[in-house]
Amino acid sequence: MNDNPYAGKLILVVDDEPRMIKFVQFNLELDGFRVIGAANGLEAVEKVRDELPDLVILDVMMPHMDGFEALQKIREFSDVPVIMLTVKDEEEDKHTAFSAGADDYLTKPFSPRELGDRVKAVLRRTSSLSASDTEVVRVDDRLQIDFARREVLVEGKRINLRPTEWKLLYHLVKNANWVMTSEMLLQKVWGFEYRDDVQLLRLYIAYLRSKIEEDTQNPKYIITERGVGYRFVMPEKEA
Numbered sequence: 001m002n003d004n005p006y007a008g009k010l011i012l013v014v015d016d017e018p019r020m021i022k023f024v025q026f027n028l029e030l031d032g033f034r035v036i037g038a039a040n041g042l043e044a045v046e047k048v049r050d051e052l053p054d055l056v057i058l059d060v061m062m063p064h065m066d067g068f069e070a071l072q073k074i075r076e077f078s079d080v081p082v083i084m085l086t087v088k089d090e091e092e093d094k095h096t097a098f099s100a101g102a103d104d105y106l107t108k109p110f111s112p113r114e115l116g117d118r119v120k121a122v123l124r125r126t127s128s129l130s131a132s133d134t135e136v137v138r139v140d141d142r143l144q145i146d147f148a149r150r151e152v153l154v155e156g157k158r159i160n161l162r163p164t165e166w167k168l169l170y171h172l173v174k175n176a177n178w179v180m181t182s183e184m185l186l187q188k189v190w191g192f193e194y195r196d197d198v199q200l201l202r203l204y205i206a207y208l209r210s211k212i213e214e215d216t217q218n219p220k221y222i223i224t225e226r227g228v229g230y231r232f233v234m235p236e237k238e239a
Contacts, residue, residue, distance in 0.1 A: 006123045007032030012053035014044040014070070015085065016062045024057060027112035028119065041070030048074050055123060058102075060086040060093070068100050075101040079163060081126045083118060098203055103164055121191040126163040137173060140235055143212060143221065145173060152212065159211050164189065168204055169212075172222060176234035179225045205230060 011033050013024045021037040028035050036051060038044040042065055048056060056074070060067035067084055074080065083104045084097040097105050103122050106115065137145040144153040150166060152159045161169065171188050172180065182201050186194045194200060205222060213219045223231045 004032040004120065006054075006120055008034060009054040009123060010034045010036065010051065011119065012036055012038060012044065012047055012051065012056045014038040014041070014056065014062075014067070015059040016040060017059075020059070020085075024115065027115060030112075031116045031119075033119070041065030041067065041073075044070050045073045048078055048080055053080060055119060056080055056082045057106075057119075058082055058084055060084055060088075060097075068096060071097075071100045071102060081122045081163070083122060094200075095203060098200075098207075101162060103162075117193055121193060124191060125167055125189055137234075139173075139221065142214070145169070154212055161208075161211065165204060165208050165211070169208055172230065172232035173234070176232045179229055179231045181229040183229075185229060 011028055013021050013028075013035060014037070015021050015024075016039055018039070021039075025035040025037065036047065036053070038047050040062055044056065044058060047053070058067045058071060062070075067086075071082055071084070074082065081103045082101065083106055084102045085106055085108060086093060087108045094105050103126060104118055106118055135147050137147070139145065142155055145151075146153070147170070150161075152161055152169070168185065168189050171185060182198050183195050186197060186201055189204075190197070190200065205224075206216070209216045209219050209222055212221060221233055223233055225231055
């Protein structure tokens with residue numbers, strides 16, 4: 001019996017090397033996933049639109065349309081979780097991937113177990129948060145958060161957050177005025193496997209600040225507690 005809670009989910013694997021698609025497909029199917037393939041970025045965009053996969057594994061280095069360009073086109077109409085694959089392991093590539101809307105980044109070569117763990121971790125953190133959260137949080141006159149609708153309003157304007165950004169904000173707000181350690185946030189948002197990836201957390205804190213803070217150089221909502229983690233300031237609760 002397969003104990004994978006996400007068994008049956010449809011995964012789209014995009015790579016210009018047929019052997020890589022077969023390798024990923026074989027191992028994910030052993031774990032209970034359904035898998036389809038695409039040989040290039042253009043085909044990937046079409047299959048995301050037509051097949052509605054639950055997650056996309058997208059290679060960066062492809063001819064004609066690379067993975068970053070394909071991801072940008074996908075993000076024009078879909079929030080499907082995306083894991084980028086590449087042979088490089090450079091911070092700049094990671095930043096580019098996350099900025100373009102990727103949910104994770106995996107460097108070749110990788111083990112079948114690592115692949116399966118990453119897929120499950122991304123599916124876990126991009127799944128819906130508790131339906132019991134129906135509260136509307138009025139942080140101040142400028143910022144309002146509606147947990148039921150998963151909406152953030154800044155000066156009355158709706159701000160779009162990607163699933164990972166939303167989950168990070170959720171945990172910060174639910175623990176308002178308390179310091180959350182970096183390790184705690186990484187485990188709650190990304191999973192136990194990411195507990196030491198402080199750079200990943202810094203990137204997403206920066207993304208979140210750019211969307212809700214008036215001055216990212218002098219944030220008033222998400223405060224850095226140096227050497228420890230982060231604290232979301234809720235003026236009314238603090239008072």
